[in-house]
Amino acid sequence: MSVLVTRASSINRALDEIGDRWCLLILQEAFWGGSTFGGLLAATGASRGVLSDRLKWLRGIDCLRQRHGRYRLTRKSLDLYDTALMAVAWERCHYPVAPQQDFTLRHRRCGQRFSPVLACEACELPVDGRAVAYEPGPGAARDERPVKTRRRSSLPASAVPAARNVYRQLVTLVGDRWTANVIALAFHGIARFDDFHRELPVATNTLTDRLRLLEDAGVLAAQAYQRRPRRFEYRLTSKGWDLFPFFQTLLHWGDRWCDLNGKGPPMLLRHGPCGERLRSRVRCDQCGDPLEAHDVELTFAEEREPTTAGDYAS
């Protein structure tokens, strides 16, 4: 079996588990109350075969459990709720939709419509990726990960269904492994083609393709740093930096659930404004409380009835 060797990263480990586009779509639906095979089939637009395959995978990694014909979230997948909220926040900010496709988020505890914000647990300031420093953690090493034999569908962006899908663009970007990896490396200041290529076991034409895709999406901006031959640096735009909270929640989840060798986090983050090790929670911007899945109602304009994450199977 072939293996993929990369710098140990909780983001990569998390993406190995749930970073496939269909898995992201299925979990998204589960967070908004989807729980039956038929419901998930209609909402995700997956074929029966693909849906069965991904549901089996998600059960195998203990992110879903099946009980009385319904799929339930688990403690592990509920812990991705912060990630889902930050995905929603990014998409809302950068891809406004028509009123009939819009939705509202309401926090039951304070009764307000809200926006989710990632805040530092120590100083309570919103987390900005530009003010975060990195140092190797106890689990710093290189990961050898078997290349999954699981069939990956190459789902074009246009095929990601729009119905009830509140982070379509993000699923398109993050659901592609190399694209997600390039963004994660850009947070560390990596900007040049050769440096991306040194970190990623990826074919050069694929890397070129992904850099162009991220440039087209407005996540990276290319700037020439050399004239002959012409060479570019790819820097995150503010839209790109706005993805940091999503990745930060994913990293936190990976630290917690994907530390397979038990050595601890591969990387430690320090929050610039307070100087403390960065631990963060997603909070309601109205009352400041941390957000729990069962306290959040999501209401689609055309449906009127609020949906909320289903019961979880402990």
Ligand SMILES: [Zn+2]
């Ligand atoms: Zn802080």
Ligand SMILES: [Zn+2]
């Ligand atoms: Zn609130």
